[in-house]
Amino acid sequence: MNWEQLLSLKRSGDTNKRLRKEQDETRLGFEVDYDRIIFSSAFRSLQDKTQVIPLSKTDFVHTRLTHSLEVSVVGRSLGRLTGKKILEKHPHLSTIHGYQMNDFGAIVAAAALAHDIGNPPFGHSGEKAIGEYFLNGNGKRFQSQLSDKEYQDLVKFEGNANGFKILTEDRPGTPGGLRISYATLGAFMKYPKESLPHKPTKNIADKKFGFFQSEKETMLDVAEELGLSKTGNQNDISFSRHPLAFLVEAADDICYTIIDFEDGINLGLIDEDYALEYLIKLVKDNISTPKYNSLQSTADRLSYLRSLAINTLIREAAEIFLANEEAILAGEFHQALFDKSKYEAQIKDIIKISVEKIYQSEEVINKEIAGYKMLETLLDTYTRAFLPDRNDLYSNFNDLVLKSVPKLKHLKAETSVYQKLIQICSYTASLTDGFTVSSFKRYQGSGL
Structure with a gap:
């Protein structure tokens, strides 16, 4: 891998190459990445998502939002420190291409800002709750309709992969999602592999996975542009990490x-x-x-x-x-x-x-137990409404559920069971802790 490719300013949909030396110094492309992330609704929702204590009522405990801001500040310093030395070691990056020390800081800061943007409610227990719904819960009924990798995306639902989806997926009127530079997308992706095979090596980049099957082609485009080293075989996609x-x-x-x-x-x-x-x-x-x-x-x-x-x-x-x-x-x-x-x-x-003392404290465990039940109920409600059983093709309750989640109304046009399920999971993961609680109460009939 080489730094010239790794620092690519390309964005989804670009037809012309973006050159660093032609950038407007008052608002650099990598700084635009940071702005787009921090103004996104997905980032704002982190203000009501668990970092340490779910649904904490104290005013000094970190949320995912304050944690992400702090990680971004630390990441900016790390990027600048290393960028300064990298430019000294590879002076052509500066003299020929125009890269500066702050570019490294801006890339790492933006990627760090987004690093938790795909995390579901209730922290990592939320990931497990979504996965277990499909592994052992009512969601297991869909297994026969999915490929092995599609099913693995669900049973090992991964916040990192969901973050890549949020940053890159097409939405009505917004092709390419947030249209983040490929350098920042590369730095964001700690696990540049698909869900199978599961932990094929002791390489830390293989510890988890970083994209769903729904974003496979986007990932391949990003990896090719950045020149990431391929580590997988013909059937399994995985790459070396972007250095940043x-x-x-x-x-x-x-x-x-x-x-x-x-x-x-x-x-x-x-x-x-x-x-x-x-x-x-x-x-x-x-x-x-x-x-x-x-x-x-x-x-x-x-x-x-x-x-x-x-x-x-x-x-x-x-x-x-x-x-x-x-x-x-x-x-x-x-x-x-x-x-x-x-x-x-x-x-x-x-x-x-x-x-x-913290993660296994009684307060955390009790709230995570409640979170499991809430997410299970929401997933069951959404899948029953959008993918009804043959004996339950229509019900007034399901019709009301469909109307209650306008962000998923486009699923009616989806033909793939996998696409519907991964979108339902991504939507559920986007909910804040508080909205998950209120939605659970509403569907249980106690929200009035």
């Missing part, structure tokens, strides 16, 4: 490791003194003891350590990326950047505590 996807992943890892931990402290789920001790272990090489001791409150000490930890990890992630740039470009780097971190043990300790 490693930076998007690192930005996400930094934020959920440090800031989810902070939320756990603020919620009282993690003892303050215990938590501060673990953060100090992470930043002990960079901490200013006099400054730390001068801080009077726990909140100020926590804020100082959080800032120091994020800065420390940003710089180390950039160093690891640059030290392995050649292997990454060759498609021979198969792990997350922080798998090579000197702070790996400290990071794992913090994540272990977060899992035990």
Whole structure:
């Protein structure tokens, strides 16, 4: 892979090549990506989607929206740090093509901003709830009408693949979706493969999948334009990661490791003194003891350590990326950047505590249980209305359901069972936590 292709400004539907040196410096193409994402309805919905605690009533716990904004800020710094060194190493990118340090920051920032845009309500448990509806629930009735890969798209429903769908799919009046540059789409895609085979290798890019069968042709077009290295065979589509996807992943890892931990402290789920001790272990090489001791409150000490930890990890992630740039470009780097971190043990300790004290807390588990039932009910309601059984071709209830979801009215024209199902899943995933609750109550007859 080479940087000239990887930094492509092409957008869906382009007939002429976009050149970096011809860009308007007041509003660069990669910055337009950021603008289109942040003004999209899909991004706005993240303000009412779970990051740590589903349906939290406290005002300081992160939502998917605040988390995404923070990941974007960290990603921008990572992109600029690495971009500066890449341009020094490959000066022709600047002198001939016109790329600048901030281009790398803008690409990573936009991709990071969108990294959770396809996540369903109730976090990762929402993904599992959708998948289990088709694996063990009433959705299993459709298996015989689907190909193996189409069925796998459903039973292993993936927020990353749904994000790629949101960013790229045609909608009435908006061909190409948000029309994001291919460089940003490449950086967005942490898992550039289809749903089968499932985890074929230990390569981190094969851990999950990044596109549904409905977006297969779009993915192939993006991969060809960017020059991504093909890793699959004739029957199975998979590629090496876009190098900047490693930076998007690192930005996400930094934020959920440090800031989810902070939320756990603020919620009282993690003892303050215990938590501060673990953060100090992470930043002990960079901490200013006099400054730390001068801080009077726990909140100020926590804020100082959080800032120091994020800065420390940003710089180390950039160093690891640059030290392995050649292997990454060759498609021979198969792990997350922080798998090579000197702070790996400290990071794992913090994540272990977060899992035990936050993600598996009674409050989270109880709300995730409720979320499972709600999503199951919604999926059953929508599939019964849009794909009725032969013995139930029409009912007044189904007719009312059809009218209640105008965003899915175009499904009547769809002939493929798979297309209908993947659109129903994508729509359900687009719902906020709060709207999922109100829809569930409405269909259960208790929403008045």
